[in-house]
Amino acid sequence: MKELIVYQGQDSAELTSYSAGAYLYRIGPGELIGDDFIDINNPDRLNQIAEEIRDEYCQWVYNFHHLFVKHNLRCEDLSLFFLTDLSCNRAEFFETFNNVCNLLYLREKIDELSLSSVRLIGFDRAFASAFQSLFSDTQIHLGKMHSARAGVLRRFFSDLRFIGISAIIRLFWLGSGTKWNYGQDKNRVFFSFFPQMFDSSGREEKFGSLISTNDQVAAFLLSDGMHQKPKLTSYFRNVKRAKEHGFEIIDRFLRWVDFRECLIWVWKLWRWYPVVRNQIPKYRDIDMSGMIQTELRFSISRLIRLILLKGSVKRFLVDKKWATEIFYYPVEYPLGRMISWISSSVRSDIHRWGIQMSPVSTRRLEQFLAEGEASVESPFLSNAPIPDSILAEDERSAEIYRYAGYQDVTVMEKIFRYESQEHFTPSENANLVLIAPGLHDGEMMMKFLSNTILKREDRDWILKPHPRGDTSYLEDSVGFKNLTISRDPIPQLLQQVSEVYVTYSSVGLEASKMGLKVNVINIPGQINTSPLLDSKFVKRDNSGSAFG
Numbered sequence: 001m002k003e004l005i006v007y008q009g010q011d012s013a014e015l016t017s018y019s020a021g022a023y024l025y026r027i028g029p030g031e032l033i034g035d036d037f038i039d040i041n042n043p044d045r046l047n048q049i050a051e052e053i054r055d056e057y058c059q060w061v062y063n064f065h066h067l068f069v070k071h072n073l074r075c076e077d078l079s080l081f082f083l084t085d086l087s088c089n090r091a092e093f094f095e096t097f098n099n100v101c102n103l104l105y106l107r108e109k110i111d112e113l114s115l116s117s118v119r120l121i122g123f124d125r126a127f128a129s130a131f132q133s134l135f136s137d138t139q140i141h142l143g144k145m146h147s148a149r150a151g152v153l154r155r156f157f158s159d160l161r162f163i164g165i166s167a168i169i170r171l172f173w174l175g176s177g178t179k180w181n182y183g184q185d186k187n188r189v190f191f192s193f194f195p196q197m198f199d200s201s202g203r204e205e206k207f208g209s210l211i212s213t214n215d216q217v218a219a220f221l222l223s224d225g226m227h228q229k230p231k232l233t234s235y236f237r238n239v240k241r242a243k244e245h246g247f248e249i250i251d252r253f254l255r256w257v258d259f260r261e262c263l264i265w266v267w268k269l270w271r272w273y274p275v276v277r278n279q280i281p282k283y284r285d286i287d288m289s290g291m292i293q294t295e296l297r298f299s300i301s302r303l304i305r306l307i308l309l310k311g312s313v314k315r316f317l318v319d320k321k322w323a324t325e326i327f328y329y330p331v332e333y334p335l336g337r338m339i340s341w342i343s344s345s346v347r348s349d350i351h352r353w354g355i356q357m358s359p360v361s362t363r364r365l366e367q368f369l370a371e372g373e374a375s376v377e378s379p380f381l382s383n384a385p386i387p388d389s390i391l392a393e394d395e396r397s398a399e400i401y402r403y404a405g406y407q408d409v410t411v412m413e414k415i416f417r418y419e420s421q422e423h424f425t426p427s428e429n430a431n432l433v434l435i436a437p438g439l440h441d442g443e444m445m446m447k448f449l450s451n452t453i454l455k456r457e458d459r460d461w462i463l464k465p466h467p468r469g470d471t472s473y474l475e476d477s478v479g480f481k482n483l484t485i486s487r488d489p490i491p492q493l494l495q496q497v498s499e500v501y502v503t504y505s506s507v508g509l510e511a512s513k514m515g516l517k518v519n520v521i522n523i524p525g526q527i528n529t530s531p532l533l534d535s536k537f538v539k540r541d542n543s544g545s546a547f548g
Helices: 043-062 065-070 096-113 125-134 152-176 232-244 256-276 289-319 334-346 395-404 416-421 442-455 472-477 490-494 507-513
Strands: 003-008 013-015 023-027 032-034 117-121 139-142 188-193 216-220 325-328 351-355 389-392 409-411 432-435 460-463 483-485 499-502 517-520
Touching: 003 013, 003 096, 023 096, 043 096, 096 125, 096 289, 117 125, 125 139, 125 289, 152 232, 152 256, 152 289, 256 289, 289 334, 325 334, 334 351, 389 395, 395 409, 432 442, 442 472, 490 507, 499 507, 507 517
Parallel strands: 003 023, 003 117, 013 032, 117 139, 188 216, 188 325, 325 351, 351 389, 389 409, 432 460, 432 499, 460 483, 499 517
Antiparallel strands: none
């Protein structure tokens, strides 16, 4: 009997007592040690499937807005669906789309190889249910299972903690008595996150020299507790630093009425979740309920936090009545959409500029929308709020934004986040290699590269962790004699090395522009969203699908 083993994991695991010639499909960098397995992973085909179903999947997600409309989950002229992580297709945060593509690939292979038995190892119940729904005629054995991410109680108490911290911050501003006169008569305002997106000199890393001395920086210190997590021990110190740089702080516009509205929505949304979680439609005969429930739980937390913050953004824009232009990112994410919505509602005279903050790809779902979904004008009951204009980094990125429905898309004269390396030249040191993980794949990348690092002892390796990523995996990296961990800026490191390893990180693009050798790693079973792997971009066909 031909058997397929599907293994998901970060680490190697031992599996024996299987008939020789069993097929193996891996999701993640973990190895399965045991009998001789026949590897059926094909990263090129997986990436191709992602491009083939991308638009159809975006349309399927967009249809969820009816569940919000049905239960009247709206705030003023906006359906709250459009501020959810689910609506924004956070494929870099959730595995839903990646899982779907893997399932469709496995369906091809199971049919091709006529497999009758499948063993799942290392998955959660959501994936197992999805797999069973698609392969109901296949004998399925379940190995070690993982629990679901962040259940209702964990998310609920996390929300209450955020509200409590926000209340303390409100009391701080109430008692500070500080008169804030920054930004008087400045026509352009730039929204950003402090201190996360600034260097030690107070320079904003994404906007760079686009911000002039005549412009106003509007900083989120509190944010939504997810873009950057506020710690009271450092918050007050950061307020002082922001004031020294002349930044305006959005948090100081919080009012107690915001907390009242927020708590009402805590009650409404967490009452709504048990009702809607069993109404998840299938996608291509796949039971998606477990995966979408995870996205909805995170989305509710996001909504609660954005509802608390929206009043402060509104008051800020009303207070800065002389401002005629605002610039912000990421416009594709919930916080960016909230700015698009609020600014459209309260300031019809202001021009909204969205700026590209990271590379876009034909497989990176965040930049894509369903056909006809986006709108620059209220009401936003059936349409996602977007800026009036988009500043893209290159023509290919601009083409993707236009395709997705963004309007007035122009290419920047220069990429401001690359300014610090404009005068750098590649190193002639052929012995130094840089490893540059993305925001969410540091651990996976190091697991995958561990054997390569050990084998290439003639090279010295530098690991540069993502500055905003989880770094707990670094404890496992200290055992390599030829590996050092660096906190130096990427531009400085690119001057020292001759070779770079990336998955989807923008460092790959930067290194490529400098003429360095770039190795793009495909983690088994993971869609690679590096633009360096993009195929030719093609417009929608009549069926609503696109093929790259």
